Amino acid sequence: MAEMLEHDALATAEAWRAAGRKVALATVVETWGSAPRPVGSHLVIDEEGNFEGSVSGGCVEGAVVGEALELLESGATKMLEFGVADETAWRVGLSCGGRIRVFVEPVA
Amino acid sequence: MELSLLKALNEERAARRAAVLITDTASGEARLVKESEAAGDPLAGELSRRLRSGRSGMLEDGRTFLTVAVPPPRLVAIGAVHISQALAPMAKLAGLDVTIIDPRTAFATEERFPGVSLIAEWPEEALKNIPFDAYTAVAALTHDPKIDDFPLREALAAGCFYVGALGSRKTHGKRVERLLEAGVGSADVERIHAPIGLDIAAASPAEIAVAVLAEVIAALRKGPSMAREAA
Numbered sequence: 001m002a003e004m005l006e007h008d009a010l011a012t013a014e015a016w017r018a019a020g021r022k023v024a025l026a027t028v029v030e031t032w033g034s035a036p037r038p039v040g041s042h043l044v045i046d047e048e049g050n051f052e053g054s055v056s057g058g059c060v061e062g063a064v065v066g067e068a069l070e071l072l073e074s075g076a077t078k079m080l081e082f083g084v085a086d087e088t089a090w091r092v093g094l095s096c097g098g099r100i101r102v103f104v105e106p107v108a
Numbered sequence: 109m110e111l112s113l114l115k116a117l118n119e120e121r122a123a124r125r126a127a128v129l130i131t132d133t134a135s136g137e138a139r140l141v142k143e144s145e146a147a148g149d150p151l152a153g154e155l156s157r158r159l160r161s162g163r164s165g166m167l168e169d170g171r172t173f174l175t176v177a178v179p180p181p182r183l184v185a186i187g188a189v190h191i192s193q194a195l196a197p198m199a200k201l202a203g204l205d206v207t208i209i210d211p212r213t214a215f216a217t218e219e220r221f222p223g224v225s226l227i228a229e230w231p232e233e234a235l236k237n238i239p240f241d242a243y244t245a246v247a248a249l250t251h252d253p254k255i256d257d258f259p260l261r262e263a264l265a266a267g268c269f270y271v272g273a274l275g276s277r278k279t280h281g282k283r284v285e286r287l288l289e290a291g292v293g294s295a296d297v298e299r300i301h302a303p304i305g306l307d308i309a310a311a312s313p314a315e316i317a318v319a320v321l322a323e324v325i326a327a328l329r330k331g332p333s334m335a336r337e338a339a
Contacts, residue, residue, distance in 0.1 A: 014118050017111050025109060029133065029173045030166050040164025040175055077136040103133045103173060108110050 009042035009053030013107055022047035023107040024068035028055045028100055032083070035098035043102075047072050055102050056082075068104050077105040109138050116140050117177060124179040124241055126159050134171040179243040180205055181269070181328055186231060186259045187250035188215035191274070194317035195247070196224045202321060204245070209234045211255065231259040245270035245324045247304060251279070257286060264296040270327035272301035272320060 009025070017023045026043040028035070036057035043053040043061060045068040055064055060082045071078055083099030113129070117140055120127040126143040130151070146155040154167070154174070162178040183199045185192045188210035199206045207225045210216040216228035227234040239262075240246060246263035248256035251274060260283075263271045273283060280302040287297050305319025306326070 010114065010118055010121070014111070014114050017114070025114075027131075027173070027175065038164075039166075077133070079133060103131070105109055105131075105136055107114055 009044045012052040013042075013044040016044065016046050016050075017107050022072045024072050024104055025107055026055055026064050026068060026080075026102050026104045029079075029103045030101040031098060032100075033098040035100045037100075045069070045072075056100065060100070060102070064102055064104065071104055072106055075106055075108070077103070079103055109136075113138055113140055117175075121177050121179070124182075124243065126176075126178045128155055128158060128177070129175040131173045131175065132171060133173050179241065181243055181245065182207065183245045183247065183324060184209060184238070184240070184259070186210070186246065186248040186256055187252075187274075188212070188217075188221060188226065188228075189249050190313040191249050191316050191320070193220060194314035195249075195320060196221060198317055198321050199324070200224075202325060204324070207238060209259070210250065231255065231262070235259065235262055240266035240268050242267045242269060244268045245327065246272070247320055247324070248273040249304075251275055253283065253286060257283070257290070260300065261287065261290060261292055264292060264299060270301070270324045271299055272304040272323060274304045274316075275302060277303065 013023050013025055024045045026045065028037055028039050028041045031039055036059065037054055041053070041055050043051055043055045043064055045051045045065050047069065049065055049069060051061065051065055054061060064080060067078060067080055080102045117127055117129055120142060128141045128146070129138060130141060131138040141149050141155060143159060146152060146159060149155055158174055158176045159178065162176055164174055164176045166173050182205040184207045185195055186209050188208050192208050196206045196208060207227065208216065208221060209227045209229065209231050211228065211230040213228050216226050218226065244266070246259060246268050248260050250256050256273060260271065260273060273280065275283065284297050288294065301323055305316055306322045308319050310316040310319040
């Protein structure tokens with residue numbers, strides 16, 4: 001069973017939280033076009049910026065981690081959107097033509 | 109999300125039970141529905157569809173997100189035979205959890221199956237610890253009714269997404285007679301893929317393993333009826 005949950009974001013989130021780390025969970029909730037990771041994909045982030053899992057093929061993880069760190073301070077949740085129409089998305093590199101919405105929440 | 113909720117979700121996943129996490133992305137509120145509770149939930153219809161497809165997604169309201177957790181597919185091969193030696197690493201590459209069961213300790217050795225979950229017990233014993241479920245594929249590969257028949261009956265009873273059995277049409281004919289005599293329904297017996305594997309004229313054990321794995325993947329991705337058509 002331990003093998004099954006290896007590199008598993010949800011298992012990692014629980015383990016990190018149990019170890020006393022602050023943890024945020026990011027989930028791909030909607031995609032349009034050629035999004036690299038399917039709806040339901042998770043990325044887990046701790047307060048030091050360590051992460052496990054993915055919400056894109058590596059394109060927007062940096063931006064999601066940045067947002068997550070802010071949310072870990074405030075305790076709020078946030079819906080992020082990345083896409084070709086969005087300047088930020090180009091800047092963070094989701095140039096594959098897709099658009100995704102990512103929900104970020106702290107694990108309290 | 110509350111840590112207790114995350115723990116409960118992970119507990120279901122580790123136990124190979126399906127569950128759905130329902131999150132209101134506007135408020136951040138969430139609740140967990142286990143598969144066993146889904147039928148009595150206000151969202152029963154939606155949950156039933158989601159649990160079948162395994163797909164997470166947003167509801168039409170644009171704010172309620174369903175994280176659908178269904179167990180990863182598992183392949184249990186009955187028989188630590190030559191075909192299984194090829195099948196185990198291939199199936200692992202394809203993302204299946206692989207377990208091999210064979211009471212014959214001369215066959216079921218670590219040396220023949222490095223890094224594979226191997227149970228050198230009779231299926232009657234082994235299945236007490238790893239019961240079959242709907243997310244399990246079972247391939248009976250020993251040719252020996254004493255070893256194969258029990259797990260085949262269990263696989264059909266558990267609604268495994270794939271059930272296949274090695275043997276010629278003649279061998280399978282006798283198997284069908286035995287299973288019917290043992291009280292297995294004819295519709296269930298019909299679900300057994302035999303002769304096993306897609307018809308690619310496989311000859312060697314490794315080629316038969318490819319045919320079996322392809323049939324398992326077809327059952328997983330297209331649904332059992334489609335896999336039958338493909339076969």
